[in-house]
Amino acid sequence: MTTTASSATPRPETERKRQDILRAAVDTFGAKGSTNGTLADIADQVGITRAGVLHHFGSKQALLLEVIEFRDRDDVADLDGKQMPGGAGLFVHFVSTVLRNSLRPGIVQVYTVLSSESVTDDHPARAYFEQRYRTLRSDVDQAFRALCATEGVTDLRTVDHASAAVLAVMDGLQLQWLLDPSAVDLAAASEFAIQAIVNGVLHPGPPLSAYLDED
Numbered sequence: 010m011t012t013t014a015s016s017a018t019p020r021p022e023t024e025r026k027r028q029d030i031l032r033a034a035v036d037t038f039g040a041k042g043s044t045n046g047t048l049a050d051i052a053d054q055v056g057i058t059r060a061g062v063l064h065h066f067g068s069k070q071a072l073l074l075e076v077i078e079f080r081d082r083d084d085v086a087d088l089d090g091k092q093m094p095g096g097a098g099l100f101v102h103f104v105s106t107v108l109r110n111s112l113r114p115g116i117v118q119v120y121t122v123l124s125s126e127s128v129t130d131d132h133p134a135r136a137y138f139e140q141r142y143r144t145l146r147s148d149v150d151q152a153f154r155a156l157c158a159t160e161g162v163t164d165l166r167t168v169d170h171a172s173a174a175v176l177a178v179m180d181g182l183q184l185q186w187l188l189d190p191s192a193v194d195l196a197a198a199s200e201f202a203i204q205a206i207v208n209g210v211l212h213p214g215p216p217l218s219a220y221l222d223e224d
Contacts, residue, residue, distance in 0.1 A: 023065075026055070026057075026065060027065050027066075029055050030051060030055055030057075030062055030065055030066065030072070031072075031075060031076060031079045033051045033054035033055050034046075034051050034072055034073075034075075034076045034119075035076055035079070035080075035115050035116060035119045036054065036115055036119075037050045037051050037054070038073065038076060038119045038122060038123060039115050039116075039118035039119035039122055040118070042122050042123075042126060043069075043073055043122070043123060043126055043132075043133075043134070044126075047059075048062045048063065048069055048072070051072075070133040073123070073133055073134060074133065074134060074137060076119060076123070077120070077123060077134060077137060080116050080119065080120055081141075083116065093148060095148075095151060095152050095155055096152055096155040096156050096159065097152070097156050097159075098152075099148065099149065099152040100152065100156075100175075100203055100204075100207055103175070103179065103199075103203055104196070104199065104200045104203060107179060107182075107183075107195060107196050107199040107200070108196040110183065110195065111186070111195045111196050114187065114190075117183050117186070117187060118187055120183075121180070121183055121184055121187060123138075124138050124180065127139075142176065145176055146169075146172045146173060146176065149171075149172040149175055149176065150168055150169065150172045153165075153168045153171060153172060153207075153210055154168060156207070156210075156211070157210065157211065160211050162210070162211055164213075167209065167210050167213065168210060171206050171207075171209065171210045174206050175202075175203055175206050178199065178202040178203065178206065179199055179202075179203075182195060182198050182199050182202065183195065
C-alpha cells in the first residue's frame with residue numbers, strides 16, 4: 010500500500026498543535042485525573058474547541074495513551090538509539106531520569122495519577138501499564154544478570170525481587186515527593202535506594218533478623 014507524504018508526515022503546524030495539546034493534557038490529567046479532566050479543559054488551555062482536540066487525537070482514550078507515551082519518549086529522547094542502556098548503565102540512567110523528573114513535576118504527576126488509576130476496572134490505560142511493568146521488570150532483570158556476570162556473582166535468587174523493588178522504589182518515592190516536596194529529596198533518595206538494591210544483589214548482607222536483640 011502506498012502512503013502519501015501528507016499522511017506519513019504531519020505538517021509542522023499540525024505537529025506543533027499536537028504537542029501543545031499533549032502538554033495541556035499532561036497538566037490537566039495530572040491535576041484532575043483522567044476521569045475529571047475533560048477535553049474541554051484541555052481545549053481551553055490550547056485556545057481551540059473540544060472538537061479541535063478530537064480532530065487531532067480521535068478520542069479521549071487515544072489522547073490519554075498518547076500522553077503516557079509522550080512521557081516515555083521524553084525519558085529516552087537524549088539517549089543513543091532512543092533506547093535505555095543495559096547492565097550498570099540502566100541503573101545510572103534511572104538515577105539521571107529521577108533527577109530530570111525532579112525538575113518536571115507535571116510529567117511526574119500525570120504518570121503517578123494515571124498509573125494509580127489504571128488498577129481500576131476497565132481503565133483505558135490498564136493494559137498499557139501492565140505491559141509497561143512487564144517490559145521494565147524484564148529490562149531490569151537483564152541488567153542485573155549482565156552486571157552479576159561482570160562482577161562474577163552467580164547467586165541470582167534475589168534478581169526477580171530486586172527488579173520489582175527498583176521500580177517500586179522509584180514510583181513510591183515520586184508519590185511521596187509529589188505530596189510533600191520539602192520532605193523528600195527525590196533525586197538523592199532514589200539514588201540511595203537504587204544503589205542499596207544493586208549492592209544488595211551484588212554483595213548481600215545478613216538477614217534483618219540478625220539485627221534483633223537476643224535475650
